[in-house]
Amino acid sequence: QVQLVQSGAEVKNPGASVKVSCKTSGYTFSGYYIHWVRQAPGQGLEWMGWINPNSGGTNYAQKFQGSVTLTRDTSISTFYMELSTLRSDDTAVYYCARRGAVASKFDYWGQGTQVTVSS
Amino acid sequence: DIQMTQSPSSLSASVGDRVTITCRASQSISSYLNWYQQKPGKAPKLLIYAASGLESGVPPRFSGSGSGTDFTLTISSLQPEDFATYYCQQTYNTLGEITFGPGTKVDTK
Numbered sequence: 754q755v756q757l758v759q760s761g762a763e764v765k766n767p768g769a770s771v772k773v774s775c776k777t778s779g780y781t782f783s784g785y786y787i788h789w790v791r792q793a794p795g796q797g798l799e800w801m802g803w804i805n806p807n808s809g810g811t812n813y814a815q816k817f818q819g820s821v822t823l824t825r826d827t828s829i830s831t832f833y834m835e836l837s838t839l840r841s842d843d844t845a846v847y848y849c850a851r852r853g854a855v856a857s858k859f860d861y862w863g864q865g866t867q868v869t870v871s872s
Numbered sequence: 873d874i875q876m877t878q879s880p881s882s883l884s885a886s887v888g889d890r891v892t893i894t895c896r897a898s899q900s901i902s903s904y905l906n907w908y909q910q911k912p913g914k915a916p917k918l919l920i921y922a923a924s925g926l927e928s929g930v931p932p933r934f935s936g937s938g939s940g941t942d943f944t945l946t947i948s949s950l951q952p953e954d955f956a957t958y959y960c961q962q963t964y965n966t967l968g969e970i971t972f973g974p975g976t977k978v979d980t981k
Contacts, residue, residue: 788970790916798908798916798959798972814969815873848915856922857963857970858906862915 755779757787757849757863764869770837773866775849782830783807786852788859789823789834791845799845803852804832839870874898874962878973884981891947893976895960900940904964907936907945910975911956919958920945947978955979 760774775787789801802813804823811823822835832849846865853860875898885891895905903923908916918927920936923943933948947954960973 790972797975798910798961800970800972812967812969850915853921856904856906856925857966858918858921858927859908859916859961860918860921860927862917865915 755851755861757851757861759847759849759863759866762867762869764871765839766872767840767870769839769870770835771839771868772833772835773847773849773868775832775834775863777830777832777851780851782827785854787823787825787832788850788852789821790848790850790859792848792865793842793845796845801834801847806832836868839868841870844868844870873969874901874964874971876960876962876971876973878958878960878976880976881974882977882979884979885950886981887950887952889950889981891950891954891978893945893958893960893978895938895943895945895973897941897943897962897964901962901964903939904962905936905938905943906961906963907934908959908961909954909956910959916959950978 756778758776763771786803788803804811825832848865849863850859851861877896879894905923907920910916924936935946937944957975957977959975
């Protein structure tokens with residue numbers, strides 16, 4: 754069965770960076786783009802960007818240009834989201850999601866990773 | 873960028889009620905509109921794709937309609953497990969920016 758399993762919760766100081774992983778299984782790794790979405794406490798869903806598993810090509814939301822980097826390691830079917838120069842308003846749950854074959858739907862999601870930015 | 877709005881932002885309903893949520897795009901997005909359900913502490917769950925396609929495993933009491941700029945999610949008979957927040961999502965530009973609506977919280981009357 755398709756699974757996206759994310760790394761555990763992180764607590765970071767302002768100005769630091771965080772790297773969240775998303776390990777995939779149960780499907781052909783190269784066949785599906787992975788997107789990242791975050792959700793601040795009590796807020797809605799915010800799209801961050803996507804990565805092409807084959808080429809490693811990326812596209813980021815304008816808001817995150819220059820602060821987020823999406824990468825993948827094909828040898829272990831794992832994707833990464835790195836967010837730099839953290840601020841308190843980056844405190845959120847971060848999700849990876851698989852873009853399905855039809856209609857760009859996000860058909861499978863990771864369980865979410867809580868990132869807390871606090872001094 | 874394509875902006876998404878949802879109405880209402882919240883609603884109170886009872887089990888068995890028919891519930892309708894509206895989503896509007898700032899420009900035409902054809903049928904590139906998906907709906908998700910999210911419960912507290914959980915990842916979103918896909919319900920409807922391409923405006924009206926029912927995702928596998930989703931009960932048929934959920935349905936979607938619309939195209940262009942105006943879309944609707946309908947729950948024909950609300951069940952206890954349907955109390956949640958619902959988000960619409962546009963994916964008009966497949967390789968471009970994706971946006972979600974602000975969400976509609978459905979709680980018990």
